[in-house]
Amino acid sequence: EVHLVESGGGLVEPGGSLRLSCGASGFTFNSYTMNWVRQAPGKGLEWVSSISGSGLYIYYADSVRGRFNISRDNAENTLFLQMDSLRVEDTGIYYCVRDGNTIVVTADYFDFWGQGALVTVTS
């Protein structure tokens, strides 16, 4: 059974940093592109970033490019999201998500989701 468990969320001031982690189990981690998707309070879903199974291909949404960094440790079956220069508008639940397409190196669609980590950016 696929399991994705996020950790590292919390309260931070604007301009601060946080690092999210996502432990994966139940599948061959290095075979899948992984993603971060967020949802701000009362808003819709927003794709944040993706990283290919090898870690070589990385993509970001315009809203976070230059501030967030996605990475993975395939030996530890763990996905990371380093978030710097955080803004109030980055507040939300951040979901670790497995990509459903095992062929392409870009994000395609999302077949398994973690329960999410809450990030609150406030002064």
Add this chain to the structure above:
Amino acid sequence: SYELTQPPSVSVSPGQTVRITCSGDRLPKEYGYWYQKKAGQAPKLMIYKDNERPSGVPERFSGSSSGTVFTLTINGVQTEDGADYFCQSLDTNGTVVFGGGTKLTVL
């Protein structure tokens, strides 16, 4: 940037059929996907590649695509289907776009 447009809300009575639309200029070239989101829960994939249903998703859920419109149909709606539904597709340069979401109310 590329946008997918959904109606903000729809209402339906139990047992009826509801259709939720998603429109986007790139949909004829890219697949559409649907997710169900209930409060306090993670989103759940309901339809992939326009009309494929993942294992475990009830048969009353189906998807279709025509031109620039992608549609989620729920036949025989049940009260438990009340949720937010989001469509999703692909933008350029390896990025992803979601629709704004449709709140389904089962009266």
